[in-house]
Amino acid sequence: MSIRRNAAAAAIGIAALLTAFGAAAQTKAFDLSPEQAGRVHTTRIDAAAASIPAGFKFVKDGVFTVGVSVGDPPLNTYATDAKTVIGTDADLASLVAEGLGRKVEFVPVAWDDWPLGLTSGKFDAVISNVTVTEERKQRFDFSSYRQDVLGAHVALNSPIKSIKEPKDIAGLKVIVGAGTNQEKIVLEWNRQNVAAGLKPAEFLYFEDNGASLLALQSGRADVEVNPNSRLAYSAAVGGKTRQVGVINGGWPLTAEIAITTRKGSGLADALTAAINGLIANGKYAEALARWNLTAEAVAQSRTNPPGLPKV
Template sequence: MAIRPALRTVRRRKPAALPAVVLLGALSGTLALTSCSDPGASAASGGQPATTAARNGVVYNTSPDQQRVRVGKDAAAAAEVPALIGKDGKLTVATTAGAIPLSFHATDDKTPIGVEVDLAQLVADKLGLELDVQVTSWENWPLKTQSGDFEAVFSNVGINAARVKLFDFSSYRAAYMGFEAKKSSTYNIKGSDDISGLKISVGSGTNQEKILIAWNKELEAKGKAPAVLQYYSSDADTILALSSGRTDLNLAPYPSVTYRENTRDDLKVVGKVNAGWPSETLVAATTLKGNGLAPAITDALNSAIKDGSYAKVLDRWGLSEEALPESRTFTEANFGTGPAGKTETGKTQ
């Protein structure tokens, strides 16, 4: 039986422009539904079928037996792996296992799967390393990557001006957020005016939250009612609140909202926004700044793009529209140039 999370109101009135915020459910070690989530959900478990046929033609395999797309070693990319990282023969990758089809737990409720894990597998293969996937919470990956516990993060992380001060990036996917609502709704979300007075669920500390807070400031500057932001402790609670009408909208990573639109009968996508709003961003593999691993990952990704395995992975999870023509390495030194030159601050998660 579903239990409605406890409700308490949190009033934040320091800066006048901040929105009214309602907190639902105690936030635990994992964050509320995301990305630039992705954090905080469990996957299809508890007796769910091992495959799901979606209306977009994709058959999602959610079993532990993934039969992933595998590739051979790329000697040139493998030669770039720093000796200290490659000496144990493993690539230790962090992911948050928070949202289908990005990164989530399989039907055994313990095996991390999804497009993020599949792409990490391609990179590990190309670098001649064994993939070691470690599930962590969204708030923990930065510190654990800085401490050396994780060598790379594949978890819908967006490139931004704050992060390039601490990390290097290898881009691999476009980054968008989607608004979802009940299928019976008539919402068409294009900007701040369209969310005035609505109740919107969002992940804490995510780029979604950053966008909504900025939009609320715009609304308050116009004398309009801000949206009420609601935070839930799990993906299941978030979607239950949306489907039952306790919230009007949910803002989450576009791959996740389109997955639900294509596999459920009660929800639909009603808006799309770049995760780096008001600018643009990209999703990227994240590594410790200056440790030399990012160029090797970038070359591994480009090798996978060239041989077609990258496209096969995205097709497998229904994400071909987010494919990039090439991977690029982004650091503090070159941030703001090239295809991601419009990238701004904020989180994709």
């Protein structure tokens, strides 16, 4: 899974949520202010700071410069001032910077442009929902920090209790994104079900998040399977849906989201140490819980973990 929307699309996404749930509900659920008074902080993590290679040169002295592709909340989005970057990944970037004894600075970048920006030295790292793949590992180093997770969400009054394996979607009307990794997964699940003599699923496609929500509430759809981060945020903001399962985005393999750095720069080990320090001191869990993404936590950060294979 990867965020590919630009700033304008991010604004549309926020507006759609405001329309669907009401401004008061969103303000109550999450802090979208530029001040971010509730952002989690940490002290310097000595083991991480000591792991920075002696010859590594940061973009700016005393600063950890991070490239971000700004999309829908709760990952990287804009605050109510339409310019301050906030969200789960922004919080993680801030914590890692503090762990290294540095300040954080964000550089918004279009999704397609982050590889060039990173290799050319425009920023020290990219923290923007990047999935580890074996192909990407040929060009970049990684420090894992979240599971790549899809969520299965239903209306609050739905009788559905669990969506975790192929048979669970048999005969259901499933909302999924067209041309996405999650579509590939549920289509394969459906293929297996039909081969086993189970009822086929029906797949529904909506461009608008609000339309998907209305389809679930009206009974036109039974379940939505899409990136867990967006669905979990929507559930917390509106209180009209609930999670009935999570599916790894690499199914049947395991995929992880990671901080991305230049290949061979040596910074990845320091970032991995910083994340593990945050896991140990509890700040990592606090940051995920703040945006309702506890389900995506990893037990341990790893440098260059196994990635999804080349297609």
